[in-house]
Structures are given as structure tokens and as C-alpha cells.
Amino acid sequence: MNSAQIEIQLIASLVAIACAIPGTFLVLRKMAMISDAISHSILPGIVVGFFITQDLNSPLLIILAAFTGVVTVVLVEYIQKTDLVKEDTAIGLVFPALFSIGVILIAKNANDVHLDVDAVLVGELALAPFDRLVISGVDIGPKSLWIIGTILLITITLLIAFFKELKVSTFDKGLAASLGFSPAIIHYGLMTVSSITTVGAFDAVGAILVVALMIAPAATAYLLTTNLKKMLALAAFFGVFSAISGYWLAHLLDASIAGSITTMLGLLFLAVYLFAPNKGVIAVMYREKQQRIEVSLLTFLLHLKNHSEAEERHVNHLREHINWQKIRAKTVLELALKNNMIAVNNNVVSLTDKGDTFTSKAIDYIITNEDAQIEDMKDDFFLFRG
């Protein structure tokens, strides 16, 4: 690994953490698409800043771009307040219009300078180490590293200082307002931070990767935990992991670094989406299937309890009576046998004592809906875990 490679990975990791923090709150506040809107609509801000300063590295560009980001949020909210269209339509109307203005401004006035839309959207992380910050003749590292480092530092400071306010206003706006935190100030504060992070990061990695780094790690983390602090930590971890592994994937394929990092984020999300212990698709499907079988089992036991005559309880008759397919009837029968809830005698099924108490308890629970009765059953049956 040479120093340029280390610097690229360092920049990517810092961007990942800087994005994961506001991203977590955006996902929790159901405003994830705002980050997409901001990342596109800052374009005119950058272009106008460039026309004023004629310098792509001027801090004025970042300020104007971040300002445009906040303007986007305000515009979206204004349109939403008029009640003429829904919120998502408002977002979808505002950012393409602003983006179009940016594209036209570039095409009309800046065709011959180094400011093309491709670079803005896609970014080129591989070039970041070549743009050095030199102070009085001393090279102190890539410029992007300093920019994103500063933004990250500010973000973390704000996060620690306003953690309580952010938490309360995210989960209960009414409570936050009644406790005296202004939800509006926190909202616009968060939007400003998101906006500045987007601008600072996309200079290095491009708009789409910024959106991916804001949403994907937070969404992945949200599938694994419901604890805010853990979610923040997990999101930052996933971001950094994808940044570094994505860099090496790009190295391997000789492809875009931003694209590779996003692909890693996607793979990570896919894995968690499928295999997360409680909320993953497979876990959910397994639980649903198990619950279906258990409902069948309960129906079956209730049937046994209601009928004392032998012909109603004959194995073959049950199949016809409850109208289950062969396989399901067999699964249920085996499950009941395994749990010692029934005994089969000459193909006639009868409830054991254990089965009898279980059924009575279950009926009690269904009628009264009182949890206390079934605490001991929760360990064995998904059905009663809710």
C-alpha cells in the first residue's frame, strides 16, 4: 500500500462516518429522500459560487452549495404546506428543477472550464490525493481530507452536544416541543449539517455515493438494532467497512471507487436484509411459517378437546374433517406427538394431560387476552410471542 492508497481509504472512511451520522437521523425521521434531493439541487449553488470566485476550491462554493441545500428543504416544505401536492411530489418537483438550472448554467457559461456534470455526480476519489493543501510551502495532506475531517469534527461535536434533543425530537416531536426544544431549530440544524456534509463529501466522492453512504449504512443498522447509539455505531462501522472493502474491489476490477463502495454497501444490505436474526426476510418467513403451523396445531388440539367420540378422532377422519392437505396434517400430528400433547392408540388420537392443560390455557388466553397466563408458553411457541 502506498501513501496515496492509504489517503484514499482514509478519506473514504471519514466521508462514510460523516455521512452515517446525519443519515441515521434522516432514516429514522423518514426523510431519507431529502438527502437525494439535496445532493442534486446543490449544483446551481456550486455553479454560481464558481462564477463569482472563478475558483473551484473556494470555501464560498461550499457555503453557497450548502445554502442551496437548505433552500431546497425550505421550498419542499413550502410547497407541502400549500396542500396542493403530497410531500414526496414536492421533493420530486423541486430538485430536478434546481438541478436543471445548474446543468443549463454550466452548459451556457462554463463549457470550457473544469466543471462538468459527470464529475459532480460521480466524483473521482482516485484523484483526491493529488489535490494537496499546501500552507507556506509545506504539504500537509490532501485537501479533501482536511475538508471532510473538519466537517466530521463539527458533526461529532454537534451530535454529542445535542444528542438528547435530537433523540427526543426524532422519536416524539410533541414531547420535544413540550420540553422546550424547538423541533424546527433541530430540524433545520440537521438539514444544514446534512447539506454541508453532502457538499463537503461529494467534492471527493460524488453525489450518488453521498446518498448511498447516508442511507444504506443507516438502513442496514436499523435492521439489526433498535437502540439509537448502537444504530449510530453500526452505521458508522458499515460505512467504513464498505469504504475500505470497496476501495480494494475497485482496485481489483479497475473500476470506479465510488461505484465499488456503493456496490459493497448494497451487498452488505442484501446480506443483512436476508439474514438478520429478527427482522431479516428469512427470519420473518420462518416465523410466519412456524406461526401458521402452530395455529394449525392449536386448531387440531381444540378439535380433539371438543370431541370425545372415537370416530371423530381417527387419524384418517381428522384429515377429512379439518380439510388439511396430507402433508400439513402429518406435520401437525408429528409436532403434537413430539411435544407429548397427544397419544395415538390404534389410529385414534387422544389428548394427554399436558395437551389438555395446554389447550385450556390457550383458550383462556384467546378469550381473556391476558398475557400473564401464557408466560411459560412463550419460550416454546412463536405464536404467543406476538
Next chain:
Amino acid sequence: MNLTEYFELVFTDYTLRTITLGTAILGAVTGMLGSFAVLRKQSLLGDAISHAALPGIAIAYLITGAKDSNTLLLGALVSGLIGTFWIRGIVKKTHLKSDTALGLILSIFFGFGMLLLTFIQKQPNANQAGLDKYLFGQAATLVESDVWLMATVTGVCLFVLLLFWKEFKILLFDADYTKTLGFNTKFIDILITTFIVLAIVLGLQTVGVVLMSAMLLAPAAAARQWTNSLSKMVLLAAIFGAFSGVFGTAISASQTNLSTGPVIVLVAAVFVVFSFIFSPSRGLLFRQIRFIKNRRDLELHKTLALMHHIAETHDDITHPHAIKLLNNFQGFTRKTLQKLVEKNYVTLDGNMWSLTKTGFETAANLYTKQTTEDE
């Protein structure tokens, strides 16, 4: 070239005619289908799908090695559909909300597409040039066969829309009821979603990934302001979309260095702003005018009620009173008094006012109406 020259040339110049027709058809079909997207609260789906189509384009190119636009669009369609159904899977199976799912699929698919595109670019002897036109769109690359494809898709789409009109309409406004009526809601749902994805994919070549969502939304959002009827809205949205296409192309052709996609989007945005402000029933302007008028009426009524209160104490209701008497009441001005005179409720004589008979009766009625409503 200025605008008049453009419109003279449209009928004779092959390229201009093709592009204009293409953008007009595209605007019409996206406007039409966009109405459904907007009403189904799937506005940002267009944004997500247009990004999600990119890896499909790249993979189609990698597999076939050809730059045939139909093959690439087929790839885009497949990956757009995968993206759409994954978004649904995420919303249905996890507790992530739809905006997170949209943003997630949008950025991940697009990033993966960029990975593939840069991978393709590094391949030796690849004639990949032109693949990136799908990012920003280039209406100028439209050829006659593209326009035919668009026209065919629009035709099929129109046919299906008319055939299943009743089903689409009822699904839009009451999905549960549709199910109880025995319609196969899943089928209708997949059908309409597929057509929306198809329209988006068609637009990629013309206006590009980023601006496609505006093409889907803007005409529909503008049309929504003018009518409450679905059929009128769809028709209006198609017209707005087609006009945005034609005017956008005209403006961009009449100037140098103006890319067509952004101009079309801005023209569509102008339609939206105009509709937001000037639509008679929902528009902001008339809403504000109604608001002011209501407030004025209320003030007039308040003044009249006060006058009635004073006049009541006299045997002769037309007995003149000094205007000064009204001074401790804030609602009145010279202007409102003048209004009351115009309505023949009050007569003015110098600094004295007196209620007319009609004025007294109206005020009395006003009062009784209010009290009976209070009860």
C-alpha cells in the same frame, strides 16, 4: 435559429421533426402514467427506477456486446422492475419506510451501474462510447426507429389503460374495496407499475436518469390542480407533458449550448408553477383572494351587527347616529361604511349614519341566524 424559424423548420427538417415528435410522445406518455404515480403516492418511484435502470443497461451491453438501443432498454426495463419489486419487498418485509427503501435502491443500483460502466470503459476495444448518454440524456440522438418504439409503447399503454380503466380507477381510490369486489388487485397493480417503469425507461435516452422523475411528476402535478376527475387529469397531464416536450425542444434548438432534457424539465416546472398559482379552485392566487374577501365580508357583518345593536335601542331605526359612536369598534373604516352604503344598508349624511330598513332587516337576520346556529 429563433423560435419562429424552428417552427417553420419542424415540418421539413428530418432531425428536428424526429426529436420534436419523440419528446412530445414521451411527454404525453409520462404525463399520462405519471398521474397514476402521483395519485398512488409513488411520486419518487420515478427517481428510484430511473437510477435503478442503469445496471440493466450496462449488463445488457456486457452480455450482447452491442449498442442496439432496444436491447439496452430491455435491460433497463428488467433492472428497473427488479428495483421496484425489491423496494416493495423492503417495505413489506421489514420496518424500513418507503423513503428509505427508495433512497437505498436508487443509490445502490446506480452505484453498481457506475461500477459496471467504468468496468466496461476499461475493457479493450469496447465501443462503449454513448452508454453514458443515458445518464443525462441526449434528445439529439433520437432516430426515427426510437420514435416508432415510443409511439408503439404509447399505443399499447393507451389501449391497456382504456381496457382496464375501471380497474385502475377503483384500485387508485379504494384498494380494499377493489379486493372485496373480486378483482385481482395484484395483477392490476403489477400491470400499472410495469407501465410506469416502461415509460421511465423510454425517457432515459431523451432526458436522462436524473431528470426523468420530473417528467413523470410535473405534468401530473400541474394537471391535478385543474380538475378532480381522473380522466380529465390524465388527459391534461398528457397535454402538458407533450407541450413541455415540444417547447423544451424548441427553446433548446433555438439557442446554442442548451441541453434539451433540462430545458424540457424547466418548461414542465413553469406549467406547475402556473397551475399552482392560477388554478381557479385550488390555486394559491384565488385562494388568497377568497381569503381576503371572506375577511372583508366578516368585517362588514361585524360593523352592521354593531350598528344594529345601537339602532335597536331607538324607536325609529333610521334615526341618525354620529360616526364617532363606532369609534370604539375596530372593524370599521370609511371604506367599509361606503361599502355598506353601496349595498343600501346604510345612508350617510355628513358625519351621521343611519340604518336603512333593508340594512336593519339584514342585520337582524344575521343576528338570528348566528344565534340559531349557536344553539
